[in-house]
Structure formats: C-alpha cells, structure tokens
Amino acid sequence: MSARHWADIGESTSALGIRFLCGVHRWLGRWPFRLCLYPVVTCHWLANATARHASREYLRRLRSRFGESMPAPNAWNSLRHFARFAETLLDKILALGGRYPLGKVATERDAMLAQIAAGQGGVIVTAHIGCLELCQALAEDVPGFRVTALVHTVHAERFNRLARRMQPQGRVELMQVTELGPETAIRLAEKVARGEFVAVAGDRVPIRSTRNARAPFLGREAPFPIGPYVIAAILGCPLFAMSCLHRDDGYVVRFERFEERVVLPRTDRNAALARQAARFAQWLEAQVRQAPFDWFNFFPFWDQLAENPTHD
Numbered sequence: 001m002s003a004r005h006w007a008d009i010g011e012s013t014s015a016l017g018i019r020f021l022c023g024v025h026r027w028l029g030r031w032p033f034r035l036c037l038y039p040v041v042t043c044h045w046l047a048n049a050t051a052r053h054a055s056r057e058y059l060r061r062l063r064s065r066f067g068e069s070m071p072a073p074n075a076w077n078s079l080r081h082f083a084r085f086a087e088t089l090l091d092k093i094l095a096l097g098g099r100y101p102l103g104k105v106a107t108e109r110d111a112m113l114a115q116i117a118a119g120q121g122g123v124i125v126t127a128h129i130g131c132l133e134l135c136q137a138l139a140e141d142v143p144g145f146r147v148t149a150l151v152h153t154v155h156a157e158r159f160n161r162l163a164r165r166m167q168p169q170g171r172v173e174l175m176q177v178t179e180l181g182p183e184t185a186i187r188l189a190e191k192v193a194r195g196e197f198v199a200v201a202g203d204r205v206p207i208r209s210t211r212n213a214r215a216p217f218l219g220r221e222a223p224f225p226i227g228p229y230v231i232a233a234i235l236g237c238p239l240f241a242m243s244c245l246h247r248d249d250g251y252v253v254r255f256e257r258f259e260e261r262v263v264l265p266r267t268d269r270n271a272a273l274a275r276q277a278a279r280f281a282q283w284l285e286a287q288v289r290q291a292p293f294d295w296f297n298f299f300p301f302w303d304q305l306a307e308n309p310t311h312d
Contacts, residue, residue: 022093037086045082051298055081058301061218062292065285071292084246084293088131091251095133102141104250105134109142111240112197112255116144121192122238125228125258125280127203128296129287130244134253135199148173148191149199150227177206185234192235199242200228202280203297205304213270213277218285222302224277232262241283245291258283 024033045052059073059081071077094100115122124147126132135147151174177184188198205212205225212223232239241258244251258279264272288295 022090033090034087038083041083041086042079045079048298050300051082052078054298054300058218058295058297059292061220061302062288065218066289070289077293081293082298085296085298088294088296091131092133095131100131100134101250106247106250106252108252108254108256111257112145113142115238115240116142116195119144119195120237121194121196121198122240123192123228123232123235124197124199124240124242124255125202125232126199126242127201127284127287129284130246130291130294131251132199132242132244134244134251135242144195146173146191146196147199148175148188148196150175150177150201185231188231189235192237197240198231198235200231201225202228202277203284203301213273215274215278215281217281217302218288220302222281223304224280226273226277228280229262229264229273229276232259233264236261241280243287245287245294247291 020036024036055078056073056075059071059077063070063073071080091100132149175184175187191198202224205223206227211226213226214221215224216222217224228239238257239259239262241256242254244253259276262276284295
C-alpha cells in the first residue's frame with residue numbers, strides 16, 4: 001500500500017494563529033515572535049507524527065548523500081527543521097505584504113532581466129525551498145515582471161487569501177489548478193505571450209495526476225511532476241529555475257536558465273520527461289546541500305504514488 005498523497009494529509013496551520021504571530025512580530029519584533037513561536041512549533045512537532053518522521057527521513061538521506069557536514073537526523077535537528085519552516089511562513093506573509101526588508105534579500109537575476117528586457121515571458125520551475133514569495137521583491141523592483149504561480153490545493157488558497165488581504169495589489173498572482181486542461185493552457189499561453197511568467201513547483205506531484213517521472217534524489221528514486229516541462233514544451237518558451245535560500249539573516253534569490261526550449265518528441269516523450277526530472281532532482285540536491293533546513297516537504301516524499309510510473 002502506498003503512502004497517502006501529500007495533499008490528503010491536510011495541514012493544521014491556523015489562519016488565526018498566523019495572524020496572531022504576525023501581530024507579535026509587527027509590534028514587538030523578531031525575538032518576541034520567536035519566543036511565542038517555539039512552544040507552538042514544539043507542540044506541532046510532537047503531535048504530527050507524519051511530518052516528524054518525514055523530516056527525519058529527509059535529514060537521514062541528506063546526511064547519507066553528503067556526509068557528516070550535514071545535520072544529524074536527530075530529534076533536535078528535526079525540531080529546527082520545523083522551526084525554520086515556521087519562521088519562513090512569517091517571511092512569506094511579510095514578503096507578499098510588501099513588508100519584508102529588501103536590504104536582506106540578495107538576487108541573482110541577470111537571466112530574468114534579459115528575458116524581461118526582450119519583452120518575452122517564460123516558465124519557472126521551482127521547489128518548496130525557502131521563501132519563494134520573495135519573487136514579489138523582484139516584481140516590485142523590475143517594471144513589467146509579473147508572475148502567475150500555480151498551486152494545487154485549497155490549503156494553499158486559504159493561505160493566499162490571507163496574503164491578498166495584506167497586499168491586494170501584489171503582482172504575483174496565484175492560480176489554483178488540479179490538472180492542466182485546455183482552458184488553463186490557453187490562459188497560461190496568453191500570459192506568456194504578454195511577456196509574463198508562470199511558476200510551477202517541480203517537487204510535488206499534483207493531486208489528480210496519474211503521470212509522473214521517477215528520478216534519483218538523495219540516494220533513492222522519487223516521483224517528480226512532469227507539469228513544468230509539459231507546460232514549457234506546449235508554450236514553446238524558455239524554462240528557468242528559481243531558488244530562494246537562507247543566507248545569514250536574510251535570503252538569496254537565484255534565477256537561472258534551465259532549458260532554452262523543452263522538446264518532448266512524440267516517439268521518446270517519456271524518456272525526455274525522465275531526463276528533465278533527473279536534471280531537476282540534481283538541481284534540487286544542490287540547493288538543499290547549501291541550505292539543509294530550507295526544504296519544506298513534510299510528508300513521505302519517496303513513498304508517494306509508488307505504483308504510478310510515468311505513462312501517457
């Protein structure tokens with residue numbers, strides 16, 4: 001029997017609790033926020049066995065892959081992993097509300113600036129690492145940069161409503177999708193044709209998808225979605241990779257050109273998708289090696305959808 005899909009596990013995050021902690025941060029600062037945060041994180045860590053076990057499995061695989069320079073897979077480091085996620089959640093809200101201090105964000109964005117200057121759009125493949133909402137900082141800083149991020153669950157939409165309340169005029173749009181149908185493809189094509197960008201997570205298989213590509217990640221094969229590569233191939237546009245990792249007391253946001261054009265030959269489509277997924281898995285390994293606590297997939301990542309190989 002395979003593990004439940006990540007979207008079926010649910011989440012225990014309370015919007016009221018988030019707003020309370022944001023208020024603590026706004027009026028009292030970061031350290032009072034942390035004092036309130038850590039008891040909450042500890043209780044969540046103790047109560048959520050699925051997330052706790054997933055965190056420690058990830059840390060075990062990370063240390064096995066890269067050696068003792070990585071955090072030991074013990075309870076303390078798993079708790080630190082949870083705490084990093086909780087602090088990042090605050091930063092996500094601050095970023096979407098235009099209140100995260102941009103002086104703490106370093107950007108490596110030459111590849112994107114060149115694309116924007118040419119009036120061309122593209123697809124961005126990313127992952128659940130760091131505070132990806134800081135791409136809002138680029139949207140505010142660079143005229144003409146607009147992003148539509150595809151999200152797969154109603155849980156994400158609940159978070160989005162909270163963020164939109166704080167920054168209704170943000171230039172990062174969130175679109176909830178469960179599968180890529182013709183209507184969605186047309187909407188995305190129109191956006192890219194206008195010089196906008198579409199961001200898709202490359203590390204979670206969508207809810208209703210029966211298609212995925214398996215690739216080695218931290219020493220064991222895992223399922224990866226094919227959506228980013230299918231979308232880029234359909235739209236005939238460049239594919240970029242975006243990461244956002246903690247550095248010191250801030251973040252570094254990196255954009256790089258992942259593929260000039262994704263080609264999926266009819267006679268070799270599955271193999272082409274597998275190659276793209278393998279490249280992405282290698283890219284993701286490089287990111288988590290730099291910032292071990294910044295990958296936020298608290299579910300049985302390697303065991304999801306074990307019975308569904310890539311197929312058409």
